[in-house]
Amino acid sequence: MKRSRFSEEQIIAILKEAEAEPVKTVCARHNLSQATYNQWKSKFGGMEVEEAGWPDPGKVGVKKVEFCARKESRTNEAESV
Numbered sequence: 680m681k682r683s684r685f686s687e688e689q690i691i692a693i694l695k696e697a698e699a700e701p702v703k704t705v706c707a708r709h710n711l712s713q714a715t716y717n718q719w720k721s722k723f724g725g726m727e728v729e730e731a732g733w734p735d736p737g738k739v740g741v742k743k744v745e746f747c748a749r750k751e752s753r754t755n756e757a758e759s760v
Contacts, residue, residue, distance in 0.1 A: 685709075688728050690719050 685693070697705040697716065706713050 687723065690723050691726055691728050694720060694723060 683690075693705060693709055693711075693716075697720075702713060702716055706716050
């Protein structure tokens, strides 16, 4: 999968810029198409910078630990066979 040139925080900042200026101007300044802008708006529209990025480790909690433990046990089983 292709990596984006912009982080989620940068995308949200660009969307905020477009609220104050014409979308065409903002897209030209950041060298992106209006189609990309529209995709970002549908995905990130209404988000704040604090909401972007990886989830808070405290909120992920036990589920992530359980998943890692299950993955390790499968790896150990495969090695013993």
